[in-house]
Amino acid sequence: MDVIVVGAGPVGLALAAELALAGVSVRVLERRDSADPAMRAQSINVPTAEALDRRGLLPALERIQRETLGAPGFRFTGHFAGMSLGPGLVDWADPELAAHTAVEGARMIPQPRLEEVLAGHAERLGVVVRRGVEVTSLEDTGQGVVVGTASGSLRAGWLVGCDGGHSTVRRLAGIPFPGTNPEITGYQAVVDIADPGKLTAGWSWSPRGVYRYGPQPGRVATVEFDGGPADRSAPVTLADVQSSLRRVSGTDVTLTAFRAAPTRWTDNTRQASTYRAGRVFLAGDAAHVHPPFGGQGLNLGVGDAVNLGWKLAAVVSGRSPEALLDTYDAERRPVGAWVLDWTRAQIGILRGDPKSGVLRGVLADLLATRDGTTYAVKQIAGVTQRLPLPGSHPWTGRYVPDVPLSNGTRLADHAHGGGFLLLDRTPGAVFGGRAHGRARVIRDDGTGVAGALIRPDGVVVWATDTPDAHGLDEALSRWAS
Ligand SMILES: Cc1cc2nc3c(=O)[nH]c(=O)nc-3n(C[C@H](O)[C@H](O)[C@H](O)COP(=O)(O)OP(=O)(O)OC[C@H]3O[C@@H](n4cnc5c(N)ncnc54)[C@H](O)[C@@H]3O)c2cc1C
Structure with a gap:
């Protein structure tokens, strides 16, 4: 086997598919017996949607967005620290936005559905995902890697840890993970509510925290500045979400059932000090964690996967020198650092104290302008990303825009x-x-x-x-x- 990918989350699946497409033999090891149904990512940025479009997955994603939203003409904008970015204020003729419109129908995809699409894609390319297999040890021999699991050891030329924020691979490879500690506990869930009239749609602030209700029926999210949860691994109960929602909304709202698996999260914000140690790489949450504000984590991870996939394949096949692999860390770590700061900024102004409140007011004024909204929407969409490559052409270093061809194809x-x-x-x-x-x-x-x-x-x-x-x-x- 050429490459072992640890973790069959969205990033591991995307990476494995890219490797298989380039003719590399790849095995994915996943400790879970089945896919994770938890309610996490939903917003898909332009580079992610375009990466999937380039692999022929756009029609499947458009179908899912139609089923999820049922809104034809929908244009994704997102929010900054809970301040909605109105589509009507965006300058859609801005050249960076106007150059990337073909994937507008694939910008809101629930993570479990996206993982289904990626799993099907990887499977069609011959990727084998071994479920129920947890990686517990790792040795880099200099010529290859040996990983240990309860059912024996496996060898490969290279290994990529796509095993999430608590990455075992990162720990075993001895890669430091510096950053800032959590201040908040957040919950996200889709629930049945006995008295939904007690909640206000959209984002609401109070000195105790923040909550969001909608846009889909029953979808709730809360944020409390409580220093972070005592036990992050404890299962999330309906009582946890209800108490949090009652505290931050100041109501006695009653939740009766979960409709989708809930998630608990924090603003623990960290980045691996290197994305490569010898024959071991990190991608996705294994390389960076941050709060989910602005819907960036999955997108950042898929960006890692598509950046590393072809490079590793070129080196494995002997077409390119190993030095090509150094460009992975050099290109992707700065993008990750930017995302970490984008989310830290939002936590800073979400705090319930009076100074953060007035800062939020100032920012709300700026975001109510055409320039302010357009700036934020472009950052969230990922259309401003540019690698510092030689050449002065406006396209150089950027993701290729939509290019309609004269024969009717793109x-x-x-x-x-x-x-x-x-x-x-x-x-x-x-x-x-x-x-x-x-x-x-x-x-x-x-x-x-x-x-x-x-x-x-x-x-x-x-x-x-x-x-x-x-x-x-x-x-x-x-x-x-
Ligand atoms: C509430 C919430 C909302 C979010 N919203 C967005 C959003 O709108 N947009 C966005 O881009 N991102 C969003 N995110 C972030 C996104 O969910 C994550 O960034 C994404 O899941 C990371 O994917 P991954 O494949 O790197 O890791 P994961 O999804 O965590 O997958 C890692 C996999 O590795 C497996 N694994 C772990 N250890 C081992 C081991 N030792 N051996 C074998 N397998 C192992 C795990 O079982 C898991 O399946 C959100 C997150 C949360 C919590």
Whole structure:
């Protein structure tokens, strides 16, 4: 086996699928016997939705969003610290937003449904997920890894820990996890409520904490600044959620049943000091944890998975030197650090004290402006992410925008098989002739950008508006050799 992935959460499944698509033999080890039904992520950012679109999963996700929301014309905006970002205030013509609209129908997907889609995708690619198998030991021999489980040991060339915030792999690999301690306890659940009229829809603040009711019927979330839960692993009871909701709402609301598995969370905010130790990598919550404000964690993890997948596959297959793997940490840790700070900022202004309250007021004024809302919506959507790559073209270092082609297809339609894409709009196929099998050449008669080299994770590493191939050979050699 080339690679062992520990954890079949969304990140482990996405990574395993990317590896299998690139021809790598991969085994996923998951300690749970069945998928986790817990109510967690729902908001999907643009890079995640586009990554799944590039693998042909957009129609399935659009179907789920329709079933979940039933709202055709829905445009996802999100919130900042509970301050809703009104779609009517967003400048949708902003170039960074307008360049990425094809996936608008796949921005609200309940996590269990997304995991179903990813599991089916991985399975179709031949990925084997061994459930009920917990990894308990790990040895990096320098030539490969040996992992221990209750049913024996397994060997592979490489290992990726996608085993969540309490990552065993991270601990066994000795990777430090510095950060800030929890101040809050949060609950999220979908419940039956005997007297829903006692709750106010949307976000409500009080000196005791914050709660949100909706947007789906029965969906509640609470936040209390109580120093964090005494026992994070204790099962969440209906009484826990009801007491929290009563405290923060100041009502005697009565909950009668859970309709979906609830979650308890904190603002424990930490990031691995490195995403790689020898032959062991971390991705997803194993590499970073933070509160769920702004719906970022799953998205960040899927970004890790698609960034690492093709690189590890290229090294495993001997196509690229091992140095390529160093770019994983270099590219993904800064994005993770930004997300941690984005969520810390929200905790800062959610506090119930008077100073935080007035700060919230100032920010609410700013977010009530077109520029303020558009800024926040772009950050949450992930469309401002840019890697510091050589080249001055506006596309370079960014995720490739929607590119409709003159034959009626979209560039993303040509990415289902993975690998590099080379868009060539020059009359004489000037760029395509340089690919030499390292990228799939997409010829097009359209106008606009004349050529672009796109990595399997959607990042543009070279682009030009003219038929000049300057820089293309270097980009091909650096990334797609
Ligand atoms: C209330 C809430 C709301 C959220 N909302 C959003 C949102 O809107 N958008 C968003 O992007 N994110 C959101 N998140 C965050 C998101 O849920 C997580 O970031 C995401 O689940 C991380 O995926 P993962 O695959 O890295 O880890 P996990 O989902 O935790 O999966 C890890 C897997 O590893 C397995 N495992 C652990 N240890 C071992 C072991 N030793 N051996 C074998 N298997 C093991 C576990 O059983 C688990 O299946 C939210 C989180 C919460 C709590």
